[in-house]
Amino acid sequence: xxxxxxxxxxxxxxxxxxxxxxxxxxxxxxxxxxxxxxxxxxxxxxxxxxxxxxxxxxxxxxxxxxxxxxxxxxxxxxxxxxxxxxxxxxxxxxxxxxxxxxxxxxxxxxxxxxxxxxxxxxxxxxx
Amino acid sequence: xxxxxxxxxxxxxxxxxxxxxxxxxxxxxxxxxxxxxxxxxxxxxxxxxxxxxxxxxxxxxxxxxxxxxxxxxxxxxxxxxxxxxxxxxxxxxxxxxxxxxxxxxxxxxxxxxxxxxxxxxxxxxxxxxxxxxxxxxxxxxxxxxxxxxxxxxxxxxxxxxxxxxxxxxxxxxxxxxxxxxxxxxxxxxxxxxxxxxxxxxxxxxxxxxxxxxxxxxxxxxxxxxxxxxxxxxxxxxxxxxxxxxx
Amino acid sequence: xxxxxxxxxxxxxxxxxxxxxxxxxxxxxxxxxxxxxxxxxxxxxxxxxxxxxxxxxxxxxxxxxxxxxxxxxxxxxxxxxxxxxxxxxxxxxxxxxxxxxxxxxxxxxxxxxxxxxxxxxxxxxxxxxxxxxxxxxxxxxxxxxxxxxxxxxxxxxxxxxxxxxxxxxxxxxxxxxxxxxxxxxxxxxxxxxxxxxxxxxxxxxxxxxxxxxxxxxxxxxxxxxxxxxxxxxxxxxxxxxxxxxxxxxxxxxxxxxxxxxxxxxxxxxxxxxxxxxxxxxxxxxxxxxxxxxxxxxxxxxxxxxxxxxxxxxxxxxxxxxxxxxxxxxxxxxxxxxxxxxxxxxxxxxxxxxxxxxxxxxxxxxxxxxxxxxxxxxxxxxxxxxxxxxxxxxxxxxxxxxxxxxxxxxxxxxxxxxxxxxxxxxxxxxxxxxxxxxxxxxxxxxxxxxxxxxxxxxxxxxxxxxxxxxxxxxxxxxxxxxxxxxxxxxxxxxxxxxxxxxxxxxxxxxxxxxxxxxxxxxxxxxxxxxxxxxxxxxxxxxxxxxxxxxxxxxxxxxxxxxxxxxxxxxxxxxxxxxxxxxxxxxxxxxxxxxxxxxxxxxxxxxxxxxxxxx
Numbered sequence: 001x002x003x004x005x006x007x008x009x010x011x012x013x014x015x016x017x018x019x020x021x022x023x024x025x026x027x028x029x030x031x032x033x034x035x036x037x038x039x040x041x042x043x044x045x046x047x048x049x050x051x052x053x054x055x056x057x058x059x060x061x062x063x064x065x066x067x068x069x070x071x072x073x074x075x076x077x078x079x080x081x082x083x084x085x086x087x088x089x090x091x092x093x094x095x096x097x098x099x100x101x102x103x104x105x106x107x108x109x110x111x112x113x114x115x116x117x118x119x120x121x122x123x124x125x126x127x
Numbered sequence: 128x129x130x131x132x133x134x135x136x137x138x139x140x141x142x143x144x145x146x147x148x149x150x151x152x153x154x155x156x157x158x159x160x161x162x163x164x165x166x167x168x169x170x171x172x173x174x175x176x177x178x179x180x181x182x183x184x185x186x187x188x189x190x191x192x193x194x195x196x197x198x199x200x201x202x203x204x205x206x207x208x209x210x211x212x213x214x215x216x217x218x219x220x221x222x223x224x225x226x227x228x229x230x231x232x233x234x235x236x237x238x239x240x241x242x243x244x245x246x247x248x249x250x251x252x253x254x255x256x257x258x259x260x261x262x263x264x265x266x267x268x269x270x271x272x273x274x275x276x277x278x279x280x281x282x283x284x285x286x287x288x289x290x291x292x293x294x295x296x297x298x299x300x301x302x303x304x305x306x307x308x309x310x311x312x313x314x315x316x317x318x319x320x321x322x323x324x325x326x327x328x329x330x331x332x333x334x335x336x337x338x339x340x341x342x343x344x345x346x347x348x349x350x351x352x353x354x355x356x357x358x359x360x361x362x363x364x365x366x367x368x369x370x371x372x373x
Numbered sequence: 374x375x376x377x378x379x380x381x382x383x384x385x386x387x388x389x390x391x392x393x394x395x396x397x398x399x400x401x402x403x404x405x406x407x408x409x410x411x412x413x414x415x416x417x418x419x420x421x422x423x424x425x426x427x428x429x430x431x432x433x434x435x436x437x438x439x440x441x442x443x444x445x446x447x448x449x450x451x452x453x454x455x456x457x458x459x460x461x462x463x464x465x466x467x468x469x470x471x472x473x474x475x476x477x478x479x480x481x482x483x484x485x486x487x488x489x490x491x492x493x494x495x496x497x498x499x500x501x502x503x504x505x506x507x508x509x510x511x512x513x514x515x516x517x518x519x520x521x522x523x524x525x526x527x528x529x530x531x532x533x534x535x536x537x538x539x540x541x542x543x544x545x546x547x548x549x550x551x552x553x554x555x556x557x558x559x560x561x562x563x564x565x566x567x568x569x570x571x572x573x574x575x576x577x578x579x580x581x582x583x584x585x586x587x588x589x590x591x592x593x594x595x596x597x598x599x600x601x602x603x604x605x606x607x608x609x610x611x612x613x614x615x616x617x618x619x620x621x622x623x624x625x626x627x628x629x630x631x632x633x634x635x636x637x638x639x640x641x642x643x644x645x646x647x648x649x650x651x652x653x654x655x656x657x658x659x660x661x662x663x664x665x666x667x668x669x670x671x672x673x674x675x676x677x678x679x680x681x682x683x684x685x686x687x688x689x690x691x692x693x694x695x696x697x698x699x700x701x702x703x704x705x706x707x708x709x710x711x712x713x714x715x716x717x718x719x720x721x722x723x724x725x726x727x728x729x730x731x732x733x734x735x736x737x738x739x740x741x742x743x744x745x746x747x748x749x750x751x752x753x754x755x756x757x758x759x760x761x762x763x764x765x766x767x768x769x770x771x772x773x774x775x776x777x778x779x780x781x782x783x784x785x786x787x788x789x790x791x792x793x794x795x796x797x798x799x800x801x802x803x804x805x806x807x808x809x810x811x812x813x814x815x816x817x818x819x820x821x822x823x824x825x826x827x828x829x830x831x832x833x834x835x836x837x838x839x840x841x842x843x844x845x846x847x848x849x850x851x852x853x854x855x856x857x858x859x860x861x862x863x864x865x866x867x868x869x870x871x872x873x874x875x876x877x878x879x880x881x882x883x884x885x886x887x888x889x890x891x892x893x894x895x896x897x898x899x900x901x902x903x904x905x906x907x908x909x910x911x912x913x914x915x916x917x918x919x920x921x922x923x924x925x926x927x928x929x930x931x932x933x934x935x936x937x938x939x940x941x942x943x944x945x946x947x948x949x950x951x952x953x954x955x956x957x958x959x960x961x962x963x964x965x966x967x968x969x970x971x972x973x974x975x976x977x978x979x980x981x982x983x984x985x986x
Contacts (some may be wrong), residue, residue, distance in 0.1 A: 007302050007322040047297055049159055049324045051306050059177075090187040141602055178458055182601045203460035215455045216448075219390055224455070226386045230379035231459045 013048050017056045025076055025084035031078060032113045035073040036066060061089070072098060081090060130154050130189075131278055131310045132177065136146045137186035137335075139169075139176055144170045146336035150186070156277075157307035160339075162314040162319040163356060165363065170314035171211065173325075173335060174280050177312075178203060190278065204232055207271030209290030211252020213312075217256025219265050225273065233272035240273035240307035240346060248300050256308060268299050278310050279303060285317040293317075322352040332363050374464055380461050384469030385476070387456070391447065392440060396477060399435045403428060407492045410722065421501035422495025422508030425486055426515065432485035433516040435522050436477055442539050444470055445527035449599060463600055467592035473525065478520045486512070514576065521580045524587030528612050531594045545735050550620060554627045564667035565634055571615065581696050602633060634664045645967040648692040651955030652722035653703040658954060658962060658984070659692040659722060672709065672726060675970065677962075680986030688901030691926045694722075702955040706732060724786060745784055747825055751799055760799040768802030785823035794818070798845065800827040805845050830890055842890060854893030885944065898942045927953075927961070927975055934963065948973050948980070 003020050005013045024030050036042075039057060043050040057074050060066045065080045065087075103113050134152035138145065147169045162170050164209055175181045176188055178288055179195030179202055180274060188195055195202040215224050221244070229235045244251060247265040250258060258266065264284055284300070285293050297320055304311060304324065312329075321328070328345060330338045345355050407428060411418045418424050448454040448466065456466050481680075486505075489512075493501035525546070526539045555562050571579075590612050591976060600610030614657035648661040650907065658675045660682075672692045673684045685692070689712035696703035706728070709718040719728045743751040743758075752759045758772040773790045776976060780787040785798045796805045810819045810831065817837060822830040828842040840860075841852035885898040923926055926937040933947035950963035963971050963984065970984040 008351045199459040229385045230383045
């Protein structure tokens with residue numbers, strides 16, 4: 001996982017970590033009943049305070065995406081992937097809207113914007 | 128006791144100069160606090176006061192509930208200190224220094240030291256003076272952690288260190304964080320590292336007066352933490368209208 | 374406790390790590406120098422004992438100079454010292470430095486000894502070990518003295534005199550500490566030091582206490598004076614306070630010793646009375662005392678009724694009698710003089726009351742009587758001596774009140790005044806200058822006796838072994854008759870009687886005879902028991918013995934005094950005493966052992982201790 005926390009970003013580190021985990025869970029890279037990386041190992045990897053990671057895990061827990069199993073770790077719940085996907089999609093939606101707003105502000109037309117999206121998605125269409 | 132460090136209206140003079148005046152501070156168990164402030168604000172002096180190496184002119188310090196001057200040994204046995212400039216004899220090797228330090232700390236564990244020094248890749252058999260600054264700092268960190276201190280003090284651990292060593296030190300630092308068990312107090316200018324590890328920021332103003340802000344209070348959606356901190360530091364400078372140096 | 378030992382061990386080892394190279398260098402240097410000496414000057418190395426002293430002292434000096442001058446301040450900076458911030462802090466630092474210093478000095482001593490012995494053996498073979506063993510204590514003492522400076526040098530470096538400045542700093546400190554004692558002693562300092570009789574055991578004790586006190590001062594300076602980030606000045610304040618505290622017992626002991634030495638109190642073992650003036654009624658005895666042959670004089674007054682002694686004045690002062698009754702050796706006046714002999718006060722010797730200066734003149738003018746051997750009397754009044762002659766006339770001769778000494782020659786005296794010697798001959802009623810025989814041989818004057826017949830009994834011959842009768846008017850000599858080898862003339866008795874002791878070397882006892890050198894007649898005196906030595910001295914204040922009645926005399930028969938009975942020609946049991954102080958009626962006051970004063974009635978044998986009671 002070549003994921004880095006950027007402290008100079010406007011997004012607080014905890015949110016960056018949460019978003020990253022959500023995308024992992026949503027994309028199926030961490031499946032249901034699979035254990036999330038331990039707090040310490042994730043903290044060591046991304047170089048943040050374990051407390052921060054713990055807070056992220058607690059947040060995911062409060063959103064029902066994962067569950068702590070008495071001391072053995074944090075595991076993805078059954079509803080996890082679905083909820084994660086929803087969260088990711090919601091984030092993407094906001095990001096896309098923000099980009100669209102910026103593009104429109106910059107003078108791009110709706111067609112230009114749609115064209116960009118189509119071009120980006122084309123290679124991903126299964127032939 | 129609830130707080131691991133309590134400081135009230137602390138005044139410390141050195142060579143007749145007032146260095147700290149009216150300093151208040153609380154650090155809870157297991158809290159990671161980052162001390163930011165301009166050079167000469169009194170960070171190192173505060174550390175020495177916490178170690179019982181300076182006698183307060185006024186005010187009160189309690190570490191682990193005890194006065195560090197009167198209970199110097201008790202307090203020091205549970206503090207790990209990484210000074211900004213290593214204060215160990217340069218002709219001694221890491222092993223010799225460890226052997227020297229060990230009997231002073233009842234909770235010293237050679238195993239722990241071995242693990243930490245291996246993890247940090249510290250050269251153990253060469254004279255300390257021949258090591259690079261980064262290696263020295265890593266070595267000092269390993270030595271400070273060998274006795275499993277309840278309070279870890281680091282004074283400018285990233286100052287003038289090469290990037291690789293910096294990363295290793297940061298990793299070591301994060302590795303040493305034990306929430307609820309070990310409080311850490313770091314004085315640093317490295318805002319990146321500060322933002323990564325802090326539970327709370329201690330912004331040090333003139334005469335060492337501290338303004339404590341928890342990281343969640345500082346976090347705003349529109350600004351990186353580092354920028355907020357920088358702003359806070361700049362405000363200290365202008366507020367106190369010290370002569371501006373470029 | 375165990376952890377403290379471990380801390381001490383690791384801290385001491387840390388010191389070793391810091392200095393092992395320096396120490397190795399010193400050891401190597403010494404070995405190299407010794408090897409050079411063996412090669413270039415074998416005779417030096419051959420004196421193995423002396424050479425070992427050099428090597429051991431050399432090692433100690435080098436270690437002291439290189440280590441002690443910087444080991445205490447090495448880790449002192451508050452911001453750059455690991456040891457300072459560890460638990461145990463400065464206390465562990467101080468103890469480990471002292472321990473380390475002691476160990477290194479011991480090692481240095483050992484190495485120095487080994488090198489010296491090796492050099493000795495290399496040059497002179499294993500026999501040289503004997504001289505080393507003999508001189509071993511001698512080699513340890515100088516090394517120890519230098520080593521004891523170590524902690525003091527450390528203390529002084531902590532006070533700010535860094536590096537090599539510390540050594541003169543320590544010497545200055547010692548000098549200043551010694552000032553009060555030496556200021557009190559003044560010119561008597563050398564005598565006091567001699568009187569201390571410092572043996573090697575005392576020296577070792579002194580060095581040990583110096584080392585311990587140095588360790589204390591250095592440790593306290595470090596632990597209290599330089600704690601936190603205090604500067605050297607604060608260390609100096611702390612250290613000097615400790616030094617001041619330590620000086621209190623030291624000064625107490627020192628001043629106590631000085632007091633004992635100069636105050637000459639009777640309970641002091643070496644207390645001695647050397648001169649005394651007795652009041653005519655025996656109420657008081659005024660004494661000159663000292664505690665040691667090197668100590669200065671002091672003077673006191675003893676009340677004979679109670680045995681109480683009270684000191685007068687200060688160090689060096691003495692009592693003197695301006696006059697002395699020649700029969701009783703008492704004096705109604707006693708003079709209290711300072712060191713230089715200048716009068717400070719005059720006392721009435723009986724009551725102890727002080728008298729005005731005019732009393733002195735009165736005293737000197739007082740009429741005195743000098744008794745001659747045959748019982749006749751000569752009166753001294755002011756500047757004049759009035760001497761009755763055989764013819765019945767009385768003649769006046771000049772008397773010098775300030776002459777000292779006055780030597781009694783029987784029927785005459787010799788006075789010494791401003792370098793001039795004058796002989797007053799009472800048989801002729803004339804004064805004579807010193808005859809040529811005596812100018813050539815001054816010691817002869819003290820053997821001169823003026824007989825009643827007018828003949829001067831003098832020693833003659835190359836070695837003064839012979840005796841002759843000299844006529845001062847004509848200058849002629851004739852043989853003294855009856856004089857035998859091993860005769861010693863000791864005073865005059867009776868008319869022409871000469872009291873003589875005949876001592877034969879190797880024989881027990883001596884014979885006492887009365888010899889008339891005009892006629893050669895010898896009358897032996899029976900002694901109560903044989904004595905191995907019989908020495909006659911001139912007792913203080915008494916001349917020619919004291920008459921106790923018809924034909925009874927009190928003789929000084931060193932070591933005591935005895936009654937000489939001329940009727941029975943026998944001498945009674947002597948009282949063992951050093952000197953007679955004076956006579957009051959039937960009693961004599963005698964000084965025994967230079968410490969005790971007795972009152973003795975020689976005719977009845979009654980004896981009473983007057984002082985100490």
